[in-house]
Amino acid sequence: SEANPVKRAAKKITESLQGDGSAPADGIPGRPAPEPPSAAEPTEPREPLPAKPDQSGPDTVSPTGQPTGADQARVAQSGSYLTNAQGTRLYDTDHSLKAGPRGPVLLQDHHLREKVMHFDHERIPERVVHARGAGAHGVFQSYGTAASVTKAGFLAPDVETPVFVRFSTVVGSRGSADTVRDTRGFATKFYTSEGVFDLVGNNIPVFFIQDAIKFPDVVHAAKPHPDREIPQAQSAHDTFWDFVSLHTEATHHTIFFMGDRGIPRSYRMMEGFGVHTFRLVNAEGGTTLVKFHWKPKLGVHSLVWDEAQTINGVDPDFHRRDLADAIEAGAYPQWELGIQTFPDTPEQTFEGIDLLDPTNIVPEELAPVQPIGLMTLNRNPSNFFAETEQVAFHVGHLVPGIDITDDPLLAGRLFSYLDTQITRLGGPNFPQLPINRPQAPVNDMLRDGMHQTAVHRGVAPYRPNSLDGGCPFTAGADTSAFIEAPVRIPEASKVREAPESFADHFSQPRRFWLSMSPVEREHIIGAYTFELGKCYEQAIRERTLQVLANIDPELCAGVAEGLGLPAPEPTVPLADVAPSPALSQIGGTWPVDGRVIGIVVGPDGDLDGVHAVREAVLEAGMVPLVVAPTGGSLGSGGSALTVQRSYVTARSIEFDAVLLAGAPAVGSDTTGARDGKGAPLGAQRTAADPRIGLLLTEAFRHGKAIGAWAGGEAALEAAGVPTDAPGVVVADSGSAALEQLRELLGSHRVWERFTTGS
Numbered sequence: 001s002e003a004n005p006v007k008r009a010a011k012k013i014t015e016s017l018q019g020d021g022s023a024p025a026d027g028i029p030g031r032p033a034p035e036p037p038s039a040a041e042p043t044e045p046r047e048p049l050p051a052k053p054d055q056s057g058p059d060t061v062s063p064t065g066q067p068t069g070a071d072q073a074r075v076a077q078s079g080s081y082l083t084n085a086q087g088t089r090l091y092d093t094d095h096s097l098k099a100g101p102r103g104p105v106l107l108q109d110h111h112l113r114e115k116v117m118h119f120d121h122e123r124i125p126e127r128v129v130h131a132r133g134a135g136a137h138g139v140f141q142s143y144g145t146a147a148s149v150t151k152a153g154f155l156a157p158d159v160e161t162p163v164f165v166r167f168s169t170v171v172g173s174r175g176s177a178d179t180v181r182d183t184r185g186f187a188t189k190f191y192t193s194e195g196v197f198d199l200v201g202n203n204i205p206v207f208f209i210q211d212a213i214k215f216p217d218v219v220h221a222a223k224p225h226p227d228r229e230i231p232q233a234q235s236a237h238d239t240f241w242d243f244v245s246l247h248t249e250a251t252h253h254t255i256f257f258m259g260d261r262g263i264p265r266s267y268r269m270m271e272g273f274g275v276h277t278f279r280l281v282n283a284e285g286g287t288t289l290v291k292f293h294w295k296p297k298l299g300v301h302s303l304v305w306d307e308a309q310t311i312n313g314v315d316p317d318f319h320r321r322d323l324a325d326a327i328e329a330g331a332y333p334q335w336e337l338g339i340q341t342f343p344d345t346p347e348q349t350f351e352g353i354d355l356l357d358p359t360n361i362v363p364e365e366l367a368p369v370q371p372i373g374l375m376t377l378n379r380n381p382s383n384f385f386a387e388t389e390q391v392a393f394h395v396g397h398l399v400p401g402i403d404i405t406d407d408p409l410l411a412g413r414l415f416s417y418l419d420t421q422i423t424r425l426g427g428p429n430f431p432q433l434p435i436n437r438p439q440a441p442v443n444d445m446l447r448d449g450m451h452q453t454a455v456h457r458g459v460a461p462y463r464p465n466s467l468d469g470g471c472p473f474t475a476g477a478d479t480s481a482f483i484e485a486p487v488r489i490p491e492a493s494k495v496r497e498a499p500e501s502f503a504d505h506f507s508q509p510r511r512f513w514l515s516m517s518p519v520e521r522e523h524i525i526g527a528y529t530f531e532l533g534k535c536y537e538q539a540i541r542e543r544t545l546q547v548l549a550n551i552d553p554e555l556c557a558g559v560a561e562g563l564g565l566p567a568p569e570p571t572v573p574l575a576d577v578a579p580s581p582a583l584s585q586i587g588g589t590w591p592v593d594g595r596v597i598g599i600v601v602g603p604d605g606d607l608d609g610v611h612a613v614r615e616a617v618l619e620a621g622m623v624p625l626v627v628a629p630t631g632g633s634l635g636s637g638g639s640a641l642t643v644q645r646s647y648v649t650a651r652s653i654e655f656d657a658v659l660l661a662g663a664p665a666v667g668s669d670t671t672g673a674r675d676g677k678g679a680p681l682g683a684q685r686t687a688a689d690p691r692i693g694l695l696l697t698e699a700f701r702h703g704k705a706i707g708a709w710a711g712g713e714a715a716l717e718a719a720g721v722p723t724d725a726p727g728v729v730v731a732d733s734g735s736a737a738l739e740q741l742r743e744l745l746g747s748h749r750v751w752e753r754f755t756t757g758s
């Protein structure tokens, strides 16, 4: 036998591969033939998918859930044989090629190298802002009501257009939590028959800055401190408040997200805004200035701060999960698209408000939002990376009939969104990625470059040409985009300065403050107090109090009191502005679709009642979650009830309302805490399980409706929740309790429970 160990090992490998030399029906010569596949597995290699016609429409998703039949082929892992990237079949992907089972790994392992090389490059740079997001597909149905002001084909009557929407937070990294205090992105890609139109908006109608040249500054200030990279996804730190207290044009945006809009209950319950003023062009060439608004059918609702912070630990994917679950359950979220319209006058102002200043709103009471279409999100992405991560929005993706204005913030965005994709998506061919492909024929003369996937034919990608028959030809002005409205530019000199009309930074924030209900004002005071309380620099706190004094003395005094500092006097006259009631989120009633009802039931609870209530909750388009002491099921036989949350996994933040079906289990402390003598507290049985006690007190403090029947009120009493408090219902049956809860949920929370009332 061979003395050299390496040669010996190599010989052994060769022998094991050669065997007796006979090739089995399948598999590698010398290896036993693979087990016959089970009936559930594919038995025959399938034909490869047909080649995709160059740049045809996005074809990236299989329907929600497991595809069946022909669609099965679209599940990437379902083919019969594993291959490498070159289509060569592989017999083993679990072991590296080694010199003997315990010997060194050989460099010649081509498969190992390819597999690890590809893995090493799976990540692409996250978005520099809006890194954390969630997406969904849907459809936009035009009402046709905008047809008189725009020739955009997708806004003509009864036109349906596929859309993809990505919601996001701004500041945090890709893996950060969902319910941080932040602005939310609301970006929509319309795959229209005239090309892609992107509406890249936020859930707040104004922006921090008036000029894009300040964007790196505001983002550097909001991102974690560069030395230690903390805090993650927070504005509650010195650099942020340093910047916004010095740069007072940020005041309006800042008060918006110190308000409840900074912590939305759900992406499904947010408004969206195009922020800038856009210019619409109609078939006759007439122009109108507009602001775009998305109005959610479910109303605009928020978390409370305490709840938001707990969610970040308990379920950091709260918003992402909420969106996907709602779509999966068929509770498709809907928004109406609306426009505020303004005459396109040379001044580009409306009622004295400069329409080119993106820190301004135009109150809806002065210019009503006119609905022009309905968007329904009805399909979850099937691959997060391919769709949600690779989608590339750009404010310059415009279609005929929609044009830009001279808002200086918009101008810089027109550069930034194209530019950023070069780093993020690795080159200029990102429009060829399936999620970014237009659903209109593409006939460009852009060629080559990184990641080119099109095989362009012909020899003359230039104009004019005679070699390719002079093609392609340009379209007439009536069907083309980028026809600039002939706006007159007054004679001017080149300057680096802002117009005088951009100088008032306080009257619009004051309007926002005056438009809030008492409970919303209290939340705003709480938010500023929290955020500034997290700053280390006294000077920054004091400077911010000065900004607040210039908005409103009550606001300033409230925050100053919380910080233990004197409230300064205003340094500008307080603006005499009328409130805009449309800015308040409180006071109406809304549909309860997709609301989550926790049904807490103990071992002796009313199971029949729970069955009936579950059905009623589902019938009302809401989501029931049964909570019981342990997992598994309650009851037996046909009437067994599946437990969805045990006392260990249930937390109040997941529920919009709570129902108690009988007295929950007598419990014991499960935290592992010990009493003064070192005995485990868990040994002392308490009147109601402490985890349910916590669930109830949290739900109560967060203004959630609570109902009880069949003795469930005992748990309320044990938890110290008054049964006669507003929004606490004790009823004879589960269905009677649910009926009242439903009523209460229509106004989102039991607002009377908050200290100021409203």
Ligand code: HDD
Pocket: 127, 128, 129, 130, 133, 166, 167, 168, 184, 185, 186, 187, 200, 201, 202, 206, 207, 211, 212, 213, 215, 216, 274, 275, 276, 358, 391, 392, 393, 409, 412, 413, 416, 417, 418, 420, 421
């Ligand atoms: Fe921006 C992403 C919204 C100003 C530069 N922005 C981004 C996204 C949204 C917005 C929703 C995420 C898109 C997605 O989901 O992929 N941005 C806004 C709004 C603004 C705004 C409503 C003001 C009205 N943005 C703004 C300015 C600049 C940028 C002034 C630069 C000068 N924004 C970017 C960016 C991002 C981006 C760096 C990061 C990832 C991307 O574009 O694709 O280009």
